[in-house]
Amino acid sequence: MLMDDYDPLKGRMLSILDKDGKVVEKGLEPKIDDALLVQAYKTMVLTRLADEKAVRLQRQGRLGAYPPTKGQEASQIGPALALEKGDWMVWAFREMGALLLRGVPLWRLYLYWMGNEEGSVLEGDVNVTPSAVPVGSQVPHASGIAYAIKYRKEPKVALCYFGDGATSEGDFHEGLNLAGTMKLPAVFVCQNNQWAISVPRNMQTASPTLAQKACAYGFKGILVDGNDLLALYAAAKEAIGRARRGEGPTLIESFTYRMGDHTTSDDATRYRSEEEIAYWTARDPLARLRAYLGHKGLWDETNQKAWTEEAGRMVEEEVKKAEGHAPPTLDDVFVHTYATMPASLKEQLELHRSDLPARKEG
């Protein structure tokens, strides 16, 4: 097993594919069903196209502030690929790839970023939490979900994503500490994309790695090449298996890079260099997996062209669906405050309705 003799304090990074898609750790190459592998790659391409589209839509004023996910496709999809049906996925706000893989419709995600609460009505073959924008705040939720899994004796795990910035928040420490003390079936995936807006990873913590923080909570931690889908899958598969067998949580540090701005409101050129971008561009997670699939004879130029076109069409259709969605009514913004609307709020709603005559709903 990968983690039996792995010591996160030694700082070694698990890497299975090199940047050209060649297997460098033969013994560690995970056995992934060909169809699943192709599905993972296709989702990465779809994510890339959908993400770039979201940025364009924002520039055109058709979508609100949006956090680009470019560069983190493997980091998101690798761990999610190791989940089983019914497992929980807890995320922050930049995890489009993982959500698409688990069957959350793209138009819902667009709808959310267009500023409609209906976008948080998530569907798919997985239990998915809604976005958690306050950084790190979702981590204790994952521990609570894992506690309930254990309590209800469900054969499930909770996989939780967060970023390098989140590891500075109290909620991160408290959530991991709880999971450790109770040996909960949780897997924590820290997507270390090197930047929390303008603050680089080395100013976030003096720890040489984030993976080693697991030592302090008394469970396993592993540093993984975050642009290597195979390595992420292998680490997550093992961590998820351990969690499911009652062997406790794991912290996976996925060492990746945010290719875009923090959000469309940010300008990353203010604080990072072109050399750095070039370094990471050469380590694109899509190119790497595509080369690997090519070596295995699972993917060629024809497939690439056909899927790029099909995924592009899908993206356009999803945008259309999101843009065609009805805007919220006045009642919509009131009715979900409580399970049953209190009389005082009903009264406010009616007063408010009479006080907004000038504008037609929507």
Added chain:
Amino acid sequence: MAAMNMVGAINLALREEMERDPAVVCLGEDVGVDGGVFRVTEGLFERFGKERVVDTPLAESSIVGAAIGMAMNGLRPVAEIQFMGFIYPAYQQLVSHAARMRNRTRGRIGLPMVVRTPYGAGVKALEHHSESTEAVFCHIPGLKVVAPATPLEAKGLLASSIRDPDPVIFLEPTRSYRMLKEEVPEGEYLVPLGQARKVREGKDLTIVGWGAMVPVMEKAAAQLAEEGVSAEVLDMRTLAPMDFASIVSSVKRTGRCVVVHEAPKTCGLGAEISARVMEGALLSLQSPVERVTAPDITVPLPKGEHYYYITPERVTRAAKRAMSF
């Protein structure tokens, strides 16, 4: 003098206070190299260096907690919380320590610190980026809460807040950051805390508000003037401790009061203002105090924000209700 927006005016106040007093330091997420996500601290890192303009790890509780420690040991920290919706991890530090350190130590340790944070809706932002929860801070004895309405006001109020011996939460209306430019003087310009500003004289009713609501109230007052109603507009600017005396004295003359805030109605500051007017000007009142507020709901995402945000028309209608009571 130069015309500048509120971002520029706050930046100028920070720069001048840092020049004036080497104990003043800025800290927060992205305040240094990036100059703040709204560029409020732009240029300060270059001018004063990384020891005085501190990019902190991403952790609001430790930003405010560390500011408390800095203030205990001779510094005058100006902490930035990136958005008011992210201040809650620091609520414990504010309520359990910042607010009561002076009282706890029988006056021996005061905390001359400022926590700046952008607040308010109306900018089509993501969830948690439109909060206006001033009431949860105004309720805590020992905290001062300030909300400027214009660039000039922002400069004078921030300088006073930094020099104040007690902790001040300085709420910057996001919507007003770049809305208006006005002449802002360089050098010493202070606006005292705890005093309301009469924005417009009037005799028929008093409209009370602060921050991003002030331009809304001014528009409403102008509309009312066209219809022959003379509205007095008061910008409270310090929300805690609030200048209730100015409200009461105005209402004693006008006989009517409309309170405007973008926070939800229940337990909002409008409730407190209404009670104070009742206590201090009952016999002058010709109508009940009107409150124009957000409803008691979560701030909607951008597609529903127009249901939430206060318009001048809503203020005008409330004023007319008061006039025709």
